[in-house]
Structure formats: C-alpha cells, structure tokens
Amino acid sequence: MRLALSSAAAPDLALDALIEGAVRRGFAALELVLGDAHGVGPALPRAKVAEQRARIEAMGATVAAVRVASLGKAASPAVIRLASALGAAVVAPFAHGKAATTAAREGGMLLVAHPTEPDAVQRLRTLCDRASPGSLGLAWDMDPTDDAFAAGGRDVLDAAWPFLRHIRLHGGGPESMGQEGRGIGALMARLALRGYTGALALAPSDPSYRIAWARWIGRRGGWGCGSKTAEPSLVTLDGA
Amino acid sequence: MSETTKQPAELDVRVIPPREKHPTIFQTFEALAPGESFVLVNDHDPKPLRFQFEFEHAGRFGWEYLEQGPIVWKVRISKR
Numbered sequence: 001m002r003l004a005l006s007s008a009a010a011p012d013l014a015l016d017a018l019i020e021g022a023v024r025r026g027f028a029a030l031e032l033v034l035g036d037a038h039g040v041g042p043a044l045p046r047a048k049v050a051e052q053r054a055r056i057e058a059m060g061a062t063v064a065a066v067r068v069a070s071l072g073k074a075a076s077p078a079v080i081r082l083a084s085a086l087g088a089a090v091v092a093p094f095a096h097g098k099a100a101t102t103a104a105r106e107g108g109m110l111l112v113a114h115p116t117e118p119d120a121v122q123r124l125r126t127l128c129d130r131a132s133p134g135s136l137g138l139a140w141d142m143d144p145t146d147d148a149f150a151a152g153g154r155d156v157l158d159a160a161w162p163f164l165r166h167i168r169l170h171g172g173g174p175e176s177m178g179q180e181g182r183g184i185g186a187l188m189a190r191l192a193l194r195g196y197t198g199a200l201a202l203a204p205s206d207p208s209y210r211i212a213w214a215r216w217i218g219r220r221g222g223w224g225c226g227s228k229t230a231e232p233s234l235v236t237l238d239g240a
Numbered sequence: 241m242s243e244t245t246k247q248p249a250e251l252d253v254r255v256i257p258p259r260e261k262h263p264t265i266f267q268t269f270e271a272l273a274p275g276e277s278f279v280l281v282n283d284h285d286p287k288p289l290r291f292q293f294e295f296e297h298a299g300r301f302g303w304e305y306l307e308q309g310p311i312v313w314k315v316r317i318s319k320r
Contacts, residue, residue, distance in 0.1 A: 001250050003281075026254065026283055026311040172255045180257035185264035192251035192278055193271055200255065 001196050004029035004064040006168065006203035007036040009213040015039055015052065019059045021217035029064035030056065031091070031168065031201035034073060040066070040086070042078035049085045056086075063088040064199035065111065065139070065166050075099040080108035091139045091166055104132035111139035111166050116148040118155035128163045139166035143205060144182035153187055157194075165198040167191075171205030174216035178205075249278035262289060269293075269301070269317060277318035279306060285313050293317070 005022040007013070007030065013021065015038040022030055032040050040052055040063075056063060063086040066079065073079050074092030080103050083090045089109040092099065103110035112127070114120050121138065128136050138160045142149055157164070171179060191200075204213050251268050253261045268278055280286065285308065293301050302318035 001252055003252055003254065024311070169255060176255065176257050180259060185256045185260035186267070188251060188253070188256055189264050189268045189271070192249040192268055195249055200252070202255065 001191060002029045002062070002064055002199045003027050004031050004199040004201040005217065006031040006067070006201045007033045007038050008067075008203040009173065010210065010217060011036040013037055013214075016055070016059075019056055019061055023060045024218045025173075025216070027061065027202075029062045029199055029201075031065045031067055031166075031199065031203070032063055032086075032088075033067045034069070034079070040082070042076065042082045044082070046085065049082060053086050064201060065089050065091045067091040067113075069093065071099065074110060075102050077102055077106050080106040080110070084108040089137070089139075089165060091168075100127065100131045100136045104135035109135060109137060109165070111137045113139040113141050113168070114156075114160075115141055116143075116146060116152050116156050118152050118159050121156055121159040125159065125163060136163075137165040138163045139168065140164060141168045141170065142187075143170040144179045144184045144187075145171060145205065150183055153183060154190070157187070157190060161194065164196070166201065167198065168201045168203050170203055172202040173204075174212045175205055175209060249276075250281060251278050252281040254281065254283050262292065265289060265317075266296075269297070269319060272319040274319050277302065277316050280313075280315045280317055282313045282315075283311065285309065286315060 005027040007018055010018060010021065018030065018038050032038055034041060065088050066083040066086065068074050068079060068090060071092065071094045074090060075098045079090055084107060089111045091111045091113055093113045099110055112124050114124055124138060128138065140156060140160060204210060251265065253265065256264055265280060272278065290303055300320050302320060304316040306316055307314035
C-alpha cells in the first residue's frame with residue numbers, strides 16, 4: 001500500500017511545495033486533483049509532463065492518481081494520456097462506456113470513485129468485469145465518520161475486491177482523532193491481510209479544514225490577505 | 241483485470257487514531273498463520289510496541305527492521 005497525499009489538502013500549493021510537504025510527512029505518493037495549483041494538466045506538452053514526473057520521483061514520491069471532477073474529463077484521451085505518462089490512473093466520480101473505452105484504447109486505467117455503498121459497488125463490478133483487462137477499476141471514497149462506513153465498510157471492501165485500486169480517506173491526517181472508534185483500524189488490518197497494493201490518499205473531510213492541513217504538512221508562511229481572519233469558518237485544529 | 245497479486249501484508253498505522261494502533265497491530269498479528277508476517281509502517285521507532293510483544297508473545301514473534309527513519313520506520317513482524 002502506498003500512502004498518498006491528495007492535493008485537495010493544499011489546493012493552492014505549487015507542485016514543488018506539495019511534494020516537499022508530502023515527503024516531509026512520509027507520504028510515498030500524490031493524488032493530483034486536476035485544476036489545483038500544482039499545475040499538472042492535460043494541456044502540458046509531453047516533454048513537460050515527463051520533466052514533472054522526473055522531478056516528483058527525484059524528490060522521493062510518485063503520482064498515484066490524477067483525479068478529475070467531471071465525466072467529460074474522465075473520457076478525455078488527453079487526461080488518460082497525462083495520467084499514463086505520470087505512471088498513474090485516472091480517478092473519476094462516474095464512468096460510462098465511453099470513458100472505459102477511451103481508457104482501454106489509450107492504454108490507461110480509469111478508476112471509478114464510489115462512496116461506501118455496497119450496492120453501488122456491485123453494479124460497478126459489472127462494468128469492471130466487462131471492461132478490457134486492466135482498464136477499469138474502483139476507487140473508494142471513504143469517510144469513517146459517516147455512519148455508512150460503520151454499517152457497510154466491510155461489505156464494500158468485499159464487493160470491490162479485487163478491483164479496488166485506490167482509496168481516498170477523507171478526514172485523516174490532522175483530523176484523524178475525529179475517527180477514533182469508527183473502525184479505521186479494523187479496515188487497515190483487513191487491507192493489510194488481503195495484501196492491498198493500491199494507494200491510500202489522505203484528503204480533508206471538508207475544505208474548511210485546509211488551514212489545519214496546511215499546518216500539518218508543514219507549510220511555512222502565512223495565507224496572505226488575512227484569509228484566516230476573513231473566514232471564521234475555517235478550522236485550525238491548533239496543536240494538531 | 242486480473243486479481244491483485246498477493247503481496248507481503250503491509251499495515252500502515254500512521255492513519256490509525258493513536259489509541260487504536262496497538263490493538264490493530266495485535267489483531268493483525270493474531271490473524272497470521274505460523275510462518276507468516278506483515279510489515280508495520282510507522283512514523284516513529286515502535287520500541288514500546290516491541291516491549292509489549294515481548295511481554296505478551298515472548299518467543300512467538302520475529303522483529304526485523306526494514307527501514308529505520310528518520311521519517312518512516314518499517315518493521316517485519318512475523319509469527320513463529
């Protein structure tokens with residue numbers, strides 16, 4: 001298993017700062033959300049992408065996934081090629097036949113993100129079974145504080161295996177104390193005993209935690225323009 | 241898609257709330273068959289854990305450091 005840091009934890013960090021923060025915290029990989037300030041995107045020339053991959057690896061990390069927010073992006077050959085050039089899969093919130101076909105044609109892997117809903121995973125398995133080998137898999141978006149996790153977490157793991165390739169854990173890192181007693185330890189034990197080799201990407205449970213996350217990954221300096229003062233809803237978790 | 245190849249089990253306890261770490265580690269150990277092992281991943285040297293193993297499982301476990309910091313520690317814990 002590779003522990004990964006999602007750029008959602010610090011969406012305004014440039015690539016080098018994101019990598020430095022991740023490596024400082026012992027992460028082995030990154031989950032890059034398309035559109036965040038890291039600047040990695042499908043419009044970049046192939047040589048530039050190769051250069052960025054080399055820089056990421058030289059700093060001690062890899063890219064586990066390129067995450068997109070829309071189905072259109074997931075079906076884009078340019079996005080699939082970008083992820084493949086980074087040695088990563090594309091994680092998308094939905095999938096349809098066209099996206100899966102594009103992934104297969106481009107030699108990439110598309111991972112369909114799903115919540116903690118065993119029935120939904122069962123339906124997605126049908127898609128995975130029909131897809132070209134290695135082109136379609138599953139990405140579990142889990143939030144252990146969600147009651148659905150306690151009720152159906154084990155069933156989701158059973159249903160998603162062996163297509164589970166990526167897990168996004170919402171609310172880990174500086175928020176992990178809030179997950180006490182929610183079953184994350186038992187899940188980690190199950191993943192270990194099954195030999196899970198995919199990524200486990202940590203991300204905030206909510207954007208309002210971004211200051212806490214930025215501090216946790218060791219960001220230096222202020223936030224500029226008094227953003228903390230101006231946004232009292234932001235959570236700091238001082239002492240985390 | 242082919243099934244995931246069985247790899248040596250890796251338990252990364254960095255994402256587990258502190259009070260649940262040791263119970264999770266011992267739960268994983270209990271699930272092993274003799275001769276099997278898992279790799280513990282942590283953000284500090286788990287010496288207190290080793291003392292607990294020596295107290296509770298004396299002579300029935302193996303402890304091999306694979307990586308010793310300064311950011312990540314990896315220990316192969318095996319069941320004899």
